[in-house]
Amino acid sequence: MQAIVSTRGLSKRYGSSYSVENIDLLVEEGEIYGFLGPNGAGKSTTLKMILGLAQPTEGSVTVFGKELAKHRRLILSQTGSLIESPSYYGHLTGLENMRVVQRLRNVPGSHVREALKIVRLEQQQNKKVSQYSLGMKQRLGIAMALLASPKLLVLDEPTNGLDPAGIGEIRELIKSLPQRLGMTVLISSHLLSEIEQIATSVGIIHQGKMLFQGKLDRLRNESHPTIAIKTSRNPMAHSLLAAQGLTPILQDGFLRLSHLTDAQVARINRELLAADIDVLRIVEHKKSLESLFLELTGKERSL
Amino acid sequence: MFPLKRVVAAEWLKLRHSHLWIVLLALPIVSVLMGCGNFYMNQGVLQNGWYSLWSQVGLFYGEFFFPTLIAICCAYLCRLEHSGKNWNMMMTAPVPVASIFWAKLLTAGMLTAFVQLVFALLYIIGGTMTGLSIFELPEELFGWLLRGWLAAVTISSFQLALSMRIRSFAVPVGIGLGATFLGLGMYVAKAGLFFPHSLLTIGMGVLSPESLPVQQQLTVVVVNLLYTAAFSAAAIYRLRTADVSA
Incomplete structure (x- = not known):
């Protein structure tokens, strides 16, 4: 073009x-x-x-x-x-x-x-x-x-x-x-x-x-979804996941992980249960374009 | 030449529904009325017929009303663009930047020519009404009007350059008025040939109605052209290089 x-x-x-x-x-x-x-x-x-x-x-x-x-x-x-x-x-x-x-x-x-x-x-x-x-x-x-x-x-x-x-x-x-x-x-x-x-x-x-x-569309794709997991024992789950090379972030009672495939999510769930940690919620968060825009322009900080 | 014609046509359209005409007519009328009144009251002293009348009407007109009118005219032509964000529109038009200035100068030139014509007519009417014979009109009249107009174009280029730069309507008019008084001073100090506003005084022959020697007439024309060229070049240079703030 x-x-x-x-x-x-x-x-x-x-x-x-x-x-x-x-x-x-x-x-x-x-x-x-x-x-x-x-x-x-x-x-x-x-x-x-x-x-x-x-x-x-x-x-x-x-x-x-x-x-x-x-x-x-x-x-x-x-x-x-x-x-x-x-x-x-x-x-x-x-x-x-x-x-x-x-x-x-x-x-x-x-x-x-x-x-x-x-x-x-x-x-x-x-x-x-x-x-x-x-x-x-x-x-x-x-x-x-x-x-x-x-x-x-x-x-x-x-x-x-x-x-x-x-x-x-x-x-x-x-x-x-x-x-x-x-x-x-x-x-x-x-x-x-x-x-x-x-x-x-x-x-x-x-x-x-x-x-x-x-x-x-490319901008839309940049808004990677994150997976938030809530467990009965978050600190323990955090060290378990970290031991597997993942980088969960503990925030507001949720462990947040990004760039996960469906298979990875399923495996994490299984392993948490096997370690006797109850999984209470698994939620996917998609970033809206709006929040992406705000993130880029840093408006959040000024608000 | 062709784009310039278009820009001039656009300028004329903008003058529609404008009250500028009132000013264009009122100022010559007031100056001739005052001049004729003065002439009529003091006929004992003013015994040189049409020449005496010219010195009276010309004094008010050439030294005060006409330069003010030119300044108002130019300020108006620029205010059209200053208000309503119109510089953006003018400066994104596919015409040479210089033509935007030339069109305004041409328009001011046409308007001032019209005013000179009105003034001449009123002078003749006023003179006949105070008892002067129309057959004894001074032969210099045409020269006065023409050289006065030439100076008007020079002053217009000065005023347009000011008014394009200064967004205010009144400030350039005030500066013009100051320049007129300065011009009078320069004229009295015999340096009139080198100051644009004195050229109007000289050209119109208001303070010394006898005709200028040919040599000096030529100098007047050349100095006028030089000043017009200089002011125009400055204004166009600025239009080309400065950022537009609409």
Whole structure:
């Protein structure tokens, strides 16, 4: 598959601290790439560097196989974006705002109607944007991003500030784009639940560093299940298991073991009983993506 | 050239539903009214007809209202982008970065040309109403207006560079006003040719309505162009290199 966006060693330093450090981001064609990280992790800064809105301190950005620094206009002509909160001229109507973008991007007028239809704003197109609700502004911003039928769509927290119905709507819209319009989508969010539902690939960024990048399924597989065993004599069971080369962790009245096969679990059970230790519970704990994400980003510690 | 045309077209669209027109019309009206009033009351001293009237209306207009108007105009053109996160949208548009500045300068140039025209019309109307003959209009009038406009473009490039950098509306206007007074000082100190705001005073011939020698006229044009080029280059350089903060 062709790489649509790739960055190499991308860094941004403000003063003496890096807000983005050595990011190698890779978005392949037709993907919905979820760029995930807590607030202030460096998502917006990275996206701004990909769009040429911020200059990297180090590293390079390549979009559509071309270096951004050299082919800015060509890349931008095929990229739609919505960065931070949506851009708009409040004293103009929704339609007039679209016309401004239409002129800047040199696309036929029919695109305007189509884009407004996609985000379902035709009814409100003659209303001044200053009177729009946040959700409507957000939808207008997406319509502006879609206007030139870009090959790449970069959306920074597009569901920020929307109500649940609005979030669902935008989600369905974004999900449909790769197939319907052949777009590649790079979307950032601080909500795992958001990304989990639409992304095919994810990149997890924290404190400016990329902690994980790859298919969402691979991330799911990283959440190894653990087996927790409760016995009538835990300390004794602990030394028995340790003697067999296992590394059980005694926690909350349970012995926790990871990377166990079914056969191993059965054998452990048998041996505990043979040693006259009653087995009270054998429970499997699967780590949710949520806890995995929190583990990666270390939010647990700060909470 | 083609992308620039598109960006200018976008700029014009943004001026819709705007109240800027009121300022564009009101300031020349106020200056001509004040100037004509002054002229009418003091006809005993001001006996040089159209030239005397020009010195009166031009003083208010060229030394105060017009530079202020230019500053407001440029601040407005930039405020459109500062509010509503629009720098993000402008700077991700597939147009040369320089064209974003040139489009604003061109728009400011067109607006100030319109204001000069309104001012000229009001001057003529005011003069005829105070009893001057329309057939004795000063032959320098066109030159005053044109050189005044040239200086207006120079000042616009200065104000746009300021307003793009400073998010506040009032601060660049205030700086512009300060520069106008400084320009008056420079003019009085005979160093007017080397200060953009004095070029307006010289160009419009408000303090000395007699026509400039040809040699000096050329210098005025060249200095104007140099200043415009310098301010524009600075503004464009910054647009190219500084991070966008919308």
